Amino acid sequence: MAASANQFLLFWDKSRRSFVLAARSLWLHKLRSFLSVLGIIIGTGAVITLMAFGEGSMHDALEDIKRQGATNVIVQSVKPADDSTSQRRSFIAAYGLTYADYEQFLILDCIVGSVPMRYFPQEIRNLHRMYNGRVVGTTAAYRNVNRLELVEGRFLIDSDEVSEPGDDNDLRNVVVLGADVAETLFPFQSAVGQTIVLSKHHYVVVGVLKDRSPITNSGGSAEEFNSDVYIPLSTCRGRFGEKVYIRQSGSRSGEQVELHQVTLTISDIDKVRDAGAVIRDQLERSHLKRDWRVVVPLDRIEEARRAKTRGMVLLFVIASISLSVGGIGIMNIMLATVTERTREIGIRRALGAKRSDITLQFLIEAVVQTTAGGILGALAGISLVFIVPWAGETLFSINVPARLNHEPIILSMSVAILVGIVFGLYPAFRASRLDPIEALRHD
């Protein structure tokens, strides 16, 4: 036990000498060392940077999907392609999900929550102020599904809906404003308790939403949040009817859509896909036209994961190529070093160095070089991870998501060390096999 500890200490002494020597010669030949480890620097830097950007966009995409809810199934109305022969004269397009469809969905026992919604563009007025926003008729559950936060007041509540359908006298005219709407109509004052006008009817503001950027590029649902106002679905139905007229550059077009979107929450994540399939099936049978669409965010998570795996494989290939190129650079410079220092090897051998001592010395030099390269590469990569998003933001106002994890840093550093060992082994071995007499005569 004591003997092996001593052995280790001796080994440590020799290694330390070699480390110091390697560091010294690294410093002495700064440019040469830099050029020879450039491959390693680029390799490590590229891995760290690409991983961070990949991770960042992946994270963003996943967040996006999670916001839509992994246990949700979103059913949307889609305006079908114009059927020019039969519908030519018709100026109101009727399509989409109906209340009947909605009732049908709720029969499924795995559905624990549902949010129906309608939306259409509408002028929102307060005295002389006007905002071209969107009216969204929905229920109280909308808030939870979209994780909305309020700055003041409350969101819609269940008692805002009329108990008996068709009882027009009992419609409650309450509204929750999006952040932009509140800002425009009620600047520098509290909106809650005030009144706005939507198409001749007055509504009392009961709440204002916190500023919330819309979900980007998720393709699925149509939410804008900031320019929306929310009213109870029953009120929406009673006051606006089923037909909506849209004025577009002079011409008027109309559409008749009962529900634009229904978000269904499924009890169990395992049942989401099946529920999606059942709903698709049901709509397939009840609709003549394909005026609907079923979006299952869970599918997109899987898709994103697959894309990530593909990206990782690609990255792995890039990394192995650049690191082996770097390794060959190291091997090249180490072979040159061995030739250059043949005499030194002869001297060391004459003074009692074993072959293994020589191997160890040159191996350590190679590892010190690649490790230095790895550190430089990591620093370069980390700075890029910070610089690129900043530059993208300030110069081109593009959002470049980046997430720096410690795994790729550790991984690429250890690979750099490994490259030093693998590609340093042959030159070190060559050095150790030199004949001491020949080596001493070399100049």
Add this chain to the structure above:
Amino acid sequence: MYPVVRIEHLTKNYYLESVTVRALRGVTLTVNQGDFVALMGPSGSGKSTLLNLLGCLDRPTDGRYILGDDDVSHMEDDRLSEIRSRYLGFIFQSYNLLPQYTVVENIEVPLLYQGCRINEKTQQRCIQLAQLVGLGDRLDHRPMQLSGGQQQRVAIARALVNDPHVILADEPTGNLDSKTSDEIMQMLIRLNDAGKTIIMVTHENDIAAWAKRVVRMRDGQIETDERNATPKVAQDVSSAFVATLNSLLVDSVR
């Protein structure tokens, strides 16, 4: 008289493609402890080959070589390295210091390979050795910053640090002017006076005149082997030098 080096019928052949070069053709030689042997001969006489064999840098084709108590004729490479690090000191014509190391670090090298831990004590010893050879004020200099004579002194200190059985010197004054040569030879004489065994290759009669015994070689064999009746004597053999050297070497970690 204790024989430190015993070689018997040593032969060494080199095989160059189809030609066999018989560099040594049966050399028998015994060197006693405390002797100072000058090995002379024209080039191609086999003296360098003999020195390489004596230095355990090469193995003989045939014959026996006993260094101290070890038969090193057919040892494997790692064992030979160990023998070199423990029992042999080398002084070369071109000094052969390691250019990246300072004076003290150069002196330490044999200890490192001997399997000796480098610590305060060993470092102190290296510094004292450097002082002994007159380089006390140049401990942190690199070889490039030293003159030839100073470099050779570092090499001498390095050859002493492991307290070797034999110091092998290969034309130690070959690259030096006559004044510096004189200084180096005086130093070797002092080491010899302190009991160190020295085998030195030279082709200058002047230099050989310092040795106690002169062995002349020709065509791979010993031609003459005679005692030098009146070797040159060092001018100022201070007993202090010998005492310091001995005290330093007694400490040596073996």
